[in-house]
Amino acid sequence: MWKEENNRLSKTFKFGNFVEAFGFMTKVALLAEKYNHHPYWTNVYNTVTIELNTHDAGDIVTAKDHDLANKIDKIKV
DSSP: OEEETTTTEEEEEEEESSHHHHHHHHHHHHHHTTTTOOOOOEETTHHHHHHOOOOTSSBBBOOOHHHHHHHHHTTOO
């Protein structure tokens, strides 16, 4: 579940291993580029944490962030 706090929409994803996590990140990167909406994220081994906010709106959470979050949730690894 995505959590909204501190002007960011965030979620942590767990995978079976680093390769699966990296594959997910690659798919998210292509999606983010398509929508010109790039996340702040971290990756440690099998864990990816994504944080979204809209820089053009003053670094707050907007409908653009919720839309990208919904699209990220539909990515299959």
